[in-house]
Amino acid sequence: MTTDSQAEDSEEGVALDPWGSSTIADYRTLFEEFGIEVFEDLLPEVSDPHYLMRRAIIFGHRDYDRVLQAMRADEPFAALSGFMPTGDPHIGHKLVFDELIWHQKQGGDTYALIADLEAHSARGLTWEEIDEHAQDYLLSLLAFGFDPEEGTLYRQSEHREVQDLAFELGIETNFSELEAIYGFDGETDVSHMQSVVTQMADILYPQLDEPKPTVIPVGPDQDPHMRLARDVATRMRYFGVTTAYASFEAEPAELEYIGRAYEALEEADVRCAAAADWLEENAEGDTALNGAIEKLREAGQEPVRPRVRFLDRNASEDAFEALIEAVEGEKRVYDEHVDAFEMDHEAAEELARQVEVENGGYGFRQPSSIYHRFMTGLTGGKMSSSIPASHISLLDDPADGGDKVRAATTGGRETAEEQRELGGKPDECPVYELYAYLLAGDDDEYAQRVYQECADGDRLCGGCKNEAAEAMEDFLEVHQERREELRPKLEELDVAITPDRI
């Protein structure tokens, strides 16, 4: 069956385990340890940001800048996310629905998929259960405003192209990687592994016709999948593009030293040996420095000249020939690489991709991602589908939804008196989160007011919860009405609701 050993094995506080029960105790670790970047830094570049962005509920990203760039330049970009139909869709899923819909409204080519293969293999749900939940996810997504005519909906199990792509990507993915990333071991079943390459295919599918910036909005528990998808995307590429200063290959740290010597000596016709002399005199030693000096010495009187280098990774002979043809200006051709002396790095990247696509490759761009915070459960701790009181299902009877809010834990003080005196703790309050993530909608001023009144002691929990409960009842009522209005549309979707199975 499934193995979630990575969560236990991790020595650090944060384990990212897509099938475990990750709670993120410390978001900082995600930045420091996993290299996720801070979303706020990009906020000024987003025109008309979603409230989830404005309120830092979307807190992190990988390479989202290039998606924004495409958005601004009116160039093609895509957004995709997937839903494992293991239970009712709940208010936590609404964040992702909203993120997809927002990107669709910004002009993105938008995809939502039902991860039924993953639910069946990694979670052991029966197909009947999966079909029922799948419908509910799709219906809620439509009810919140996803446009199925503009966007694409599919189920993993029904999508032949995705399966074919998964198979291709599987060739570039090996078991020891899955072991390292997910803690898979000899007991892990093969279908679970297949669901991983299927997710890789989901993530890259928007680029099948044409490479384009793609954002995957997810929770940080999905980051291991993102890292693997980004790696695999690169591995599929025909050519690598690097920088070089002479005929030999060097590590990035060595290149940095050689670059320094070249800059310092630039006015003369710099020879490798002279650059080695300069480094010996002027740089402090480490292994990269020694490596650089050794390589320069070996190259002797060869001139130092910066260039971009195209490495042949997975290209056919024809594709490599086509690339050599396509490089303009002075070039030098070697067995497994070609050096171009009159191109900058970015142009070289573009050319490599173009030649790849023209010669039968995918030319994938590394997919980008954005990460949202997990909502705290209404009972404190994690919001979990398996603890009904901890979350509000989008299908909950509105009165029950209201009752769950009234029964929620709060960041309030022991007594009303204390609360008036010290103020409540909105930052630790699941009810405040309901306002910020959902109930205040686009109204920042309202969310801000709740926060301030609470912190100032002008708001008491009883009244605050009542207000939230009533808003929740309205929200559920409106949403569920909209679902019923759209139910007949389900039949018209391209995605099969109850597929034929063996």
Ligand code: TRP
């Ligand atoms: N693994 C995701 C989950 O557990 C579902 C999923 C499948 C997905 N394919 C995806 C998410 C592609 C984002 C992109 O919910």
Ligand code: SF4
């Ligand atoms: Fe939470 Fe509202 Fe109480 Fe403040 S007043 S702690 S926001 S329930």
